[in-house]
Amino acid sequence: MMKKTLIASALVGLFASNAAIANEETDKLRQVIAEQQKVLESLEKRLDETDHKLNATAEHVEVAQEDSVFDNTTIGGYGELHYNNYDDSDAKIDFHRFVLFFGHEFSDSIRFFSEFELEHSLSGDGKPGEVELEQAYVEVDINEEVSSKVGLFLIPVGIINETHEPPTFYGVERNGVEKNIIPATWWEAGLAVNFKPAPGLSIDGAATSGLEVGDDFKIRNGRQKVAKAKAENLAYTGRINYTAIPGLELAATLQYQTDITQGGSNFEAPIDTADATLLEAHAIYQVNDFTVRALYARWDINGDEAKELGRDEQTGWYVEPAYKLNEKIGVFARYAEYDNNAGNSDSTVVKSTSVGVNYYLHENVVLKADYEDLGGSKDSQGFNLGFGYQF
């Protein structure tokens, strides 16, 4: 009996001592867990702080990359090199246009834009090229619908007059209709207002300097290029442009000039007042990868002198279907007719049929090739190669 009691006492003592040890270990474990919890919280806090610092650093780096002293000043440009090979003339290679844009934003609603151009690579006495200021104007937003610009700007007419960076059109050279009838590129000095009364509808009005043709009444030669230009007789231009359906553009321009000879000072004898009206209309329609452009332009010039030369009426039109095979390659065909002597009964119309390809090395860099057959009052065939870029 005594023996059993001793064993029982020993066991109770053992359990009690084990329980005491277990309690002690549990307390220690709790203490360790609590300490680890504190470490975890501290690490979590530090992780948040590191995350915060990392984001702040990234923010700083990104802002530093974007900020610059030229934040409000932009530089751009375009250029094109042409090789022309026709039956009736020597083959030529020409860096036709090297253009730099400079712009500056004075505020959210007032900005300056300019286009400075070197044509045909070399200018000076007896050299083939010209240095030209083609745009230099300040544009002011009056509200979301109305803006105005003052200075030297491109006349709102045609397809390529305002947008003529090489990657934006097909063909190495600009088309003959817009070049000889409109005449692109055409800029004047004055004031213009743009009004957007509804989404996709835009109306332009401009009062500017005008053309001054010589005694040949050739429209293209009448560009004074705002170089000490005669401003006795101004030009008034209106354009309406509809783009509310994606892929479609319909536009028409009407210009009236009070005297296209600027008083006839280039003529030996006094002449009739040659007031003139230009009507231009065009449509562009894009369905998936297919695009078609069509344009019509016509000058009507009053006065006996223009009528005698058959240049009281000068007209042209073209249609140009094009297909983009993929992102890199687009092909086109164009048929064009233009006649700077449409007022006479002679067959003076120039007929041009072209086919060609644009290959885009990059969306802003293009290689071009085309073949042109000239008929009507001209008789020649040839091909053109070129490259162009914009940035």
Place this chain on the structure above:
Amino acid sequence: MTKFLSVLFIALSMLLSGASFAGKGVYQTPKAFINNAFSGATPEAKILWLTKEDKAVIAEIMQHKYNRMRIRYWQLGDETVWVLDEIGKEKPITIGVHIKEKKISHFKVLTFRESRGDEVRHDFYAKQFLNAKLNDNKQLNQHIDGITGATMSVRATTKIARIALLLNAKVADDNL
């Protein structure tokens, strides 16, 4: 008489030019776009840190270098919202893209800062992006018709749509 009219026209225009200028081109704030997308239950913004490979793919789509290190986005279930910038001709255009089930469910130009090409801000243009998905070539699976005279803006909006869909696929895959 015509000269007088011209001078009058110029004077009137200059006078108009002096009128108070409205702020140009903020059509919706990013916050409003995001709240609208999630019907007010807007989740916390998340940050996607871009890897070198991500930047290379974005640069390929944009056709120029992409220097940002991370992009903020908002995600709730299979919906994400992205507010991204891309330069049209000279200035960044800010665009909001809401993607649901890997398709664009809302696309809007939030801020337009360029002087030309603002037609892209109108619904008649933006609605072309609805339901657009990304195909295997990282192109949109539906054609976006351009706007003459707004070529650069059209390009910028199309690139942003592609990038938003690409990033959406990335964060969706990361959550798997």
